[in-house]
Amino acid sequence: MSMPVSGEYAPSPAEWVRNQVEEYEESNGTRANTLRDTGLAVIIVTTRGNQSGKVRKTPLMRVEHNGAYALVASKGGAPTHPVWYYNLVANPDEVAIQDGPEPFDVTVRQVEGEERSQWWERAVAAYAPYSQYQQNTEREIPVFVAVRKEP
Numbered sequence: 635m636s637m638p639v640s641g642e643y644a645p646s647p648a649e650w651v652r653n654q655v656e657e658y659e660e661s662n663g664t665r666a667n668t669l670r671d672t673g674l675a676v677i678i679v680t681t682r683g684n685q686s687g688k689v690r691k692t693p694l695m696r697v698e699h700n701g702a703y704a705l706v707a708s709k710g711g712a713p714t715h716p717v718w719y720y721n722l723v724a725n726p727d728e729v730a731i732q733d734g735p736e737p738f739d740v741t742v743r744q745v746e747g748e749e750r751s752q753w754w755e756r757a758v759a760a761y762a763p764y765s766q767y768q769q770n771t772e773r774e775i776p777v778f779v780a781v782r783k784e785p
């Protein structure tokens with residue numbers, strides 16, 4: 635399995651986040667695959683740091699439709715984007731998703747307008763609090779769509 639995002643892994647400074655990544659990977663996606671005890675599914679997204687060039691891993695809610703995934707840069711409705719947003723913008727071809735035992739290579743693009751609205755509906759259906767997060771902030775929460783890279 636080729637992984638485009640090779641290099642030095644730099645864990646999240648947030649302990650609960652890096653612990654979730656660690657346990658998810660160690661268990662091949664059989665543990666730490668939900669958001670705490672909500673039962674709502676989580677995926678692990680690997681990106682290339684846009685400044686450090688390091689490998690970053692970010693748990694996100696699982697929003698999947700016909701094999702494609704939405705990556706929602708909500709950060710709990712904070713006024714600023716999560717910094718992984720800038721990694722995706724800078725390196726859209728150096729992204730992997732783990733949704734189960736094995737990570738796979740994807741390419742991402744930010745979606746707008748009608749396409750964004752469609753994916754936003756799917757996101758809120760998967761994780762209702764996204765709707766509240768958007769109400770909490772002036773910034774439009776960015777949505778990326780990730781599709782598997784053809785082998």
Ligand code: F42
Nearest residue numbers: 683684685686687692693694695707708709716717718720
């Ligand atoms: N966050 C979401 O935005 N959406 C979700 O659906 C979501 C679900 C979720 C489920 C489980 C869970 O454990 C966490 C979840 N999170 C979700 C939180 C998510 O995992 C991230 O922690 C959160 O979005 C914040 O992302 P962040 O990239 O802003 O994290 C910061 C704290 C961080 O990691 N900073 C690093 C640091 O050292 O301060 C740097 C990270 C980085 O990418 N640096 C870049 C580099 O070059 O290496 C430079 C970035 C730049 O441009 O400044």
